[in-house]
Amino acid sequence: MSPIRVLVGVLGMDQHELGAVGIARMLRDQGMEVIYTGCFNTPETIVQAAMQEDADVIGISSHSWEYLYYTPELLELLKQNDLDVPVVLGGSVITEEDAGKMLDKGVAAVFGSGSAMTDMIDTVRNLAAGAATS
Amino acid sequence: MKENATRSGINLSPVYGPSDGNGDYSRRFGNPGEYPFTRGTRAYSGRGWIQRELSGEGDPKRSNEQFKYLMTLGQTGLDVIGDSPTMSLMDPDHPLARYTVGTQGVSLCRHDDYRQLLDGIPLDQMSISSSGPSMFTVASLYLLAKERGVSPGVLRGSVIEWPFYSEHCSYAYKMPFDLHLRMSCDVIEFCSKEMPRFHGFLEDTYFFSEAGLNAVEEAALGFVEIRHIVRALLARGLDIDSFAPRIAILTNCSMDFYEEIAKIRAMRRIFARMMKEEFGAKDPRSQAVNIAVHTSGLSLTTEQPANNIVRGAVQTVALGLAGVTALEISTFDEGYRTPSKEAHLVGLRTQQVIDLETNINSVQDPFGGSWFMESLTDEVEARILDMVNEIESLGDPAELVSSGYFKQFFHGTMGRYHRQVHDGEVLKVGMNVHQMPAEQDTLLRDISEEKIEPLFDRVEEISAYRDKRDQRPLLDSLQRLHDVVQTDENMLEAVLECTLAGATMGEIAGILRQAWGTPYDPYGFLESPIGSTQ
Numbered sequence: 001m002s003p004i005r006v007l008v009g010v011l012g013m014d015q016h017e018l019g020a021v022g023i024a025r026m027l028r029d030q031g032m033e034v035i036y037t038g039c040f041n042t043p044e045t046i047v048q049a050a051m052q053e054d055a056d057v058i059g060i061s062s063h064s065w066e067y068l069y070y071t072p073e074l075l076e077l078l079k080q081n082d083l084d085v086p087v088v089l090g091g092s093v094i095t096e097e098d099a100g101k102m103l104d105k106g107v108a109a110v111f112g113s114g115s116a117m118t119d120m121i122d123t124v125r126n127l128a129a130g131a132a133t134s
Numbered sequence: 135m136k137e138n139a140t141r142s143g144i145n146l147s148p149v150y151g152p153s154d155g156n157g158d159y160s161r162r163f164g165n166p167g168e169y170p171f172t173r174g175t176r177a178y179s180g181r182g183w184i185q186r187e188l189s190g191e192g193d194p195k196r197s198n199e200q201f202k203y204l205m206t207l208g209q210t211g212l213d214v215i216g217d218s219p220t221m222s223l224m225d226p227d228h229p230l231a232r233y234t235v236g237t238q239g240v241s242l243c244r245h246d247d248y249r250q251l252l253d254g255i256p257l258d259q260m261s262i263s264s265s266g267p268s269m270f271t272v273a274s275l276y277l278l279a280k281e282r283g284v285s286p287g288v289l290r291g292s293v294i295e296w297p298f299y300s301e302h303c304s305y306a307y308k309m310p311f312d313l314h315l316r317m318s319c320d321v322i323e324f325c326s327k328e329m330p331r332f333h334g335f336l337e338d339t340y341f342f343s344e345a346g347l348n349a350v351e352e353a354a355l356g357f358v359e360i361r362h363i364v365r366a367l368l369a370r371g372l373d374i375d376s377f378a379p380r381i382a383i384l385t386n387c388s389m390d391f392y393e394e395i396a397k398i399r400a401m402r403r404i405f406a407r408m409m410k411e412e413f414g415a416k417d418p419r420s421q422a423v424n425i426a427v428h429t430s431g432l433s434l435t436t437e438q439p440a441n442n443i444v445r446g447a448v449q450t451v452a453l454g455l456a457g458v459t460a461l462e463i464s465t466f467d468e469g470y471r472t473p474s475k476e477a478h479l480v481g482l483r484t485q486q487v488i489d490l491e492t493n494i495n496s497v498q499d500p501f502g503g504s505w506f507m508e509s510l511t512d513e514v515e516a517r518i519l520d521m522v523n524e525i526e527s528l529g530d531p532a533e534l535v536s537s538g539y540f541k542q543f544f545h546g547t548m549g550r551y552h553r554q555v556h557d558g559e560v561l562k563v564g565m566n567v568h569q570m571p572a573e574q575d576t577l578l579r580d581i582s583e584e585k586i587e588p589l590f591d592r593v594e595e596i597s598a599y600r601d602k603r604d605q606r607p608l609l610d611s612l613q614r615l616h617d618v619v620q621t622d623e624n625m626l627e628a629v630l631e632c633t634l635a636g637a638t639m640g641e642i643a644g645i646l647r648q649a650w651g652t653p654y655d656p657y658g659f660l661e662s663p664i665g666s667t668q
Contacts, residue, residue, distance in 0.1 A: 013218035013234045015304050018345060018432075021545050022552025039306070040230065040657065064218065065585055066233040092436045092469050095583045096572060113436045113469070114565045117556050 004128040007055040009037035016063035043074040056128040062091035140393040142348040155508030170406035173499035175422035184460035186211040190240035194250035197240040211261040215239040221305040225640030236589040248274035262291035292333035308656035346551025354521035378420030398456040400515035426460035436469035438564030467582035619649035
């Protein structure tokens with residue numbers, strides 16, 4: 001079985017990279033292939049990279065409220081491109097209320113501050129397995 | 135953290151005694167106000183530190199109201215931060231800026247913004263410390279002082295120079311290193327001539343140390359940058375004593391209480407010796423470095439935000455004992471946002487309680503002569519110097535920036551910190567120890583989670599502003615700046631001219647990039663107002 005491919009990136013002008021780098025390392029340690037796209041992404045660049053890299057899961061890390069606007073745009077763009085790749089959001093700035101809103105819009109999972117590492121890893125694994133069978 | 139070791143990994147004995155931290159008093163310590171300034175840059179004043187809180191949100195007018203509110207609370211200096219686009223030399227109507235205009239700092243891009251920002255603020259009395267891009271902040275402060283009949287020579291405050299690390303931590307200029315360094319040197323040279331009381335060169339180790347660095351790494355990288363900029367200024371033929379008194383440092387303060395105090399004492403000593411012995415500074419003011427501090431945002435948690443008040447207070451006590459010049463507390467809502475009105479009040483009151491009620495300022499350097507503190511200061515100093523030597527031995531530090539050495543380094547420290555917190559090696563009460571269920575974790579949560587909406591109106595306003603300007607003088611000034619960049623002339627005069635002609639910060643930064651042979655807009659959305667010049 002080929003390893004799970006996860007795209008990890010930060011959107012807009014958010015330049016707090018610590019969470020994204022930490023998660024990328026953690027997933028790599030689990031044997032996953034991480035395509036790290038760094039900062040200054042737009043929904044367009046994320047979708048393009050996800051297509052080119054054949055990503056199983058897209059992970060967006062946030063330390064700015066920009067994600068509230070970009071995430072729905074990203075989901076819409078994925079749909080327009082017939083790309084069935086689950087989107088996972090992470091970041092301590094995401095409140096419980098906003099997490100609920102994002103899940104309603106179609107985000108597959110949200111992880112706030114203090115989330116257990118094992119939960120995050122299991123979720124990515126399950127989502128990747130789901131995406132592969134769908 | 136290892137058991138009984140500092141965050142940088144220095145092993146601690148349970149008890150210290152007369153055999154620790156011994157040494158020649160005048161060589162290693164000196165009295166406060168005397169070389170090598172380990173014990174403080176000034177003789178006892180009893181005055182304490184400049185008290186301020188990070189401010190700036192929304193448009194310039196709203197930020198001005200915020201400043202005035204803080205001044206009514208007794209704030210004694212201003213500390214201004216721009217929103218992400220402003221900090222990254224980007225105008226609010228840039229397509230990438232849209233959703234973050236005014237949300238994590240104030241949106242500033244033209245001279246008129248600074249007029250509104252500092253309306254009614256006494257420029258000759260208030261120290262203004264700005265985290266915004268230095269060249270543009272200095273240009274507008276200088277012009278504003280002249281407009282108000284205040285001599286730029288009396289302006290106090292600081293701007294940050296960060297050519298080494300800004301691309302990799304927090305705020306990228308998307309400029310070649312050499313251009314960024316040139317901007318920094320031009321600003322420092324301009325300030326040392328025209329604004330002699332202003333710190334045109336604040337070495338900010340805070341922002342990059344938030345990438346998970348420990349105290350030794352933070353100070354070492356700071357000194358690598360200081361040393362490189364000093365050498366670049368000396369290479370211009372400047373006298374060390376003409377600019378060194380205007381160098382200041384802004385550091386972080388983690389929760390490792392003793393080590394942070396030792397770090398500040400060690401940094402003062404390293405700076406003094408470096409300036410005197412290596413760079414030949416004769417003026418004592420060139421050897422005595424003012425250190426201001428921003429308490430650690432990274433040490434704070436979004437869980438149980440009230441705990442952050444305690445963290446800020448403990449760090450403030452450490453800094454009071456270390457004898458810093460100025461400080462601002464990262465407030466309880468830091469995990470979510472720039473400070474709310476309530477958080478400003480708590481942050482400032484924390485500083486005031488410690489300053490006024492505890493007698494903390496009654497003695498200078500109270501840890502001086504402590505077997506433990508002197509021994510720790512020595513060890514921290516030795517490790518900082520080792521790391522500086524190690525980095526410089528790898529080659530020209532400027533080459534290390536371009537080759538991605540520091541980027542790699544920061545990715546390593548970010549990953550390390552992330553793991554340390556997840557593994558519980560760094561303990562954070564409320565986050566990885568003594569957690570509580572979300573439904574119980576309500577204290578101060580409503581305030582912390584309150585959002586600042588992006589200013590879509592300001593995007594429209596700036597977009598419309600562009601066509602309203604008198605185009606001929608504007609384009610002439612931008613063209614002249616383009617030409618000046620290709621000479622050795624200091625760029626500030628040309629930047630002042632552009633600023634007065636109504637140019638925006640994004641335009642000026644774009645012209646600098648273009649003149650350097652790189653794209654006007656690094657993100658590929660905008661075209662240069664003066665057209666292609668290749």
